[in-house]
Amino acid sequence: MKPGPAALLVGESFSPWTQKARWALEYCGLPFAYREYTPTLSEPWLRWRMRQWSGAVSVPVLLPPAQVVRGSWSIARHADAHAGDGRLGDFAAIAAWNELSEAALAEIRTRVVRGVLASPTALDEALAGLLPAPLRPPLRVVARDAARRLDRKYRHLLVPGALRRALERLRDGLARSSSGYLFERFGYADIAMAVVLEGIAPLARIEPPLGPASRQCWSDPHLAREFGDLLDWRASLAHSPATSYSQLLPVTA
Ligand SMILES: N[C@@H](CCC(=O)N[C@@H](CS)C(=O)NCC(=O)O)C(=O)O
Numbered sequence: 001m002k003p004g005p006a007a008l009l010v011g012e013s014f015s016p017w018t019q020k021a022r023w024a025l026e027y028c029g030l031p032f033a034y035r036e037y038t039p040t041l042s043e044p045w046l047r048w049r050m051r052q053w054s055g056a057v058s059v060p061v062l063l064p065p066a067q068v069v070r071g072s073w074s075i076a077r078h079a080d081a082h083a084g085d086g087r088l089g090d091f092a093a094i095a096a097w098n099e100l101s102e103a104a105l106a107e108i109r110t111r112v113v114r115g116v117l118a119s120p121t122a123l124d125e126a127l128a129g130l131l132p133a134p135l136r137p138p139l140r141v142v143a144r145d146a147a148r149r150l151d152r153k154y155r156h157l158l159v160p161g162a163l164r165r166a167l168e169r170l171r172d173g174l175a176r177s178s179s180g181y182l183f184e185r186f187g188y189a190d191i192a193m194a195v196v197l198e199g200i201a202p203l204a205r206i207e208p209p210l211g212p213a214s215r216q217c218w219s220d221p222h223l224a225r226e227f228g229d230l231l232d233w234r235a236s237l238a239h240s241p242a243t244s245y246s247q248l249l250p251v252t253a
Helices: 016-028 043-050 072-083 091-117 120-126 140-157 162-176 188-199 212-218 221-226 228-239
Strands: 007-011 032-036 061-063
Touching: 007 016, 016 072, 016 091, 016 188, 043 061, 072 091, 072 188, 091 120, 091 140, 091 162, 091 188, 091 212, 120 140, 120 212, 162 188, 162 221, 162 228, 188 228, 221 228
Parallel strands: 007 032
Antiparallel strands: 007 061
16 A cells, blocks of 8 residues: 655754654654744744644644644654554653643743843854854844744743752652653653753754754753753663664763
């Protein structure tokens, strides 16, 4: 039989929400193509593909041949249904972990966006995939405008302290577990919490790669030191072919 057209995942490779979706799709073996989204610039195209002319749009979005699946949580459920064997776990039980993850990621986003706004170099790095180096400083205003829009669009989600709370709950959850995962088997709870660590010590392979100033905005060396055990846990997920996915760097000896 001729294979049908593959689903298209639209996302931002640096975004932990896109990473959640991509990890879940790969783990469930759902074939998909990937297209990188550029805030503001890609929006008209995405609205057209989603047939959504008003209201906010965000990524990740999965554009399968028949239906649009919005957001990492729904994409993960869609992927799990495709696999058909419940391999991502019990979503009712996972929901509390995903809420912790969402709140932590909202705090990370606000910190990253405001860090980028305060750094001319990071603003220029944000234009690296779009413009040659000499054009970036004069057009920095474009990156600044896009970052300000993102800050305004999502700042209502900020709950200060959410990141620390998520890290502490993850540590407790893993300490209570005998499997090394949040439930008996690896699943979406682990994925949702592992991507939070991108906001204290980025590890995922990103295209185009983060420049050094942007990388600094994504990093929190104090939290990374304090929660080194969680970074080790993530490294063990990255290291095992059973739990890793394409954006996690191969762990070198
Ligand atoms: N709850 C959504 C959140 C997605 C989200 O916050 N996406 C942001 C990532 S920074 C986005 O689309 N930013 C680009 C934009 O809004 O234009 C999910 O789980 O997918």
